Amino acid sequence: MSARRANKRPSMFEVAKLAGVSHQTVSRVINNSPDVSDATRARVKAAIRELGYRPSNSARALASSRSRTIGLIAGGLKFFGPISAISSIESIARGHGLFMSVMMVHEALCTQAEFDDLIDTFNEQNVDAFIFLTPTDVMLDVACRARVSQPRVIVTSTHGGMSMREARSLLSSDDLERTSFVGIDQWGAMADVMRLVKSAGHRRVLYLAGPHDWRDAATRLAAWETLSGAESIQTQVMRCDTWDSGEAYAKMNRLIDTAGVTGAKLPTAVVAANDAQAVGVARAVQEHGLRIPQDVSLVGFDDMTGMDNLFPPLTTVRPDFEGLGTAAMREVLRLLGEGQEPSLPNSQHGVGLVPATVCDRISLGPVPRV
Secondary structure, three states: OOHHHHOOOOOHHHHHHHHOOOHHHHHHHHOOOOOOOHHHHHHHHHHHHHHOOOOOHHHHHHHHOOOOEEEEEEOOOOOHHHHHHHHHHHHHHHHOOOEEEEEEOOOOOOOHHHHHHHHHHHHHOOOOEEEEEOOEHHHHHHHHHOOOOOOEEEEOOOOOOOOHHHHHHOOOHHHHHOEEEEEEOHHHHHHHHHHHHHHOOOOEEEEEEOOOOEHHHHHHHHHHHHHHHHHOOEEEEEEOOOOOHHHHHHHHHHHHHHHHHHOOOOOOEEEEOOHHHHHHHHHHHHHOOOOOOOOOEEEOOOOOOOHHHOOOOOEEEEEOHHHHHHHHHHHHHHHOOOOOOOOOOOEEOOEEEEOEEEEOOOOOOOOOOO
8 A cells, every 4th residue: 555545534435335334324424413323323433433534624514504613703812701711612612513713803992894804704714603702892882783694692791881782772683583692690799799798897898990891890890889789888989991900009009098198998898800900909908018808808800810829819709711601602502503492591681691609718808806
């Protein structure tokens, strides 16, 4: 046998010959058709393994009229949450034998023209469905206005400058039937944080909000303000223009310095809209000779890598990004006719929600004694 023959990629016809079936039967096995007996399916799979046969995606696309490719457009790629969500979605897609094609945009500067150009590029790949990761109001708006005939799953938060009712109104009735919204239950997570803060005796809390155009920031802030009012917690909101620890550090420094000059009371707890902000707060607090949690308690959000080894370990919220990826892909499969009814019973404002859990660590302690 020649070297070329030895290295030749085996064909479907060779698999069919070895298994003693037709090439149409091999195709049905590859595409998971139910119209094949268990014995025949086992024989074909054994032949595939023996020959090292790998199905051609283009051949499968011709057989099924599908490319088995999902187009994902994402913003926020500098940040922990979106990166974690994309990683989870891609992993789940791969597990279902689907290909993920990813394109990135700037979450705050993306225009409708840019978004539509990406849609056109994906259509040239004959993608079966879209997933849009839309962390900002700008991206949610263009994702809903995009004219696509394929199913779309939009990953977003429930609150922002654009309400979910306004977002859904941008979709035609046909588009709505082909569209699903999923996200993290951030409101529920903030309620869990509130319970911990209140049970520790804190009544004066500083809340560091994230950038106003991010829907995660808007949802967490809306939840905290509503919960504070309901629980009679005195909350001071400090708004940040970025998620960066440096800005939180500077703002916390000014707050502590001002309190030192005026004699104003400092909050007994700080709740930050993300872990990076919490890191900046921790530095400012400790540089002023204050201790966490003996003098000031601290809570973050996201459970970024290393937060359990911060000094002291940070109490924070851990979103279920794996669950978010699973939910997004289940919705894709359902909209493609390959899945069951929506699998997220917890829904707010038309967004199916994946839970988040609080990691209760040392940085949150009882209110300091006077």
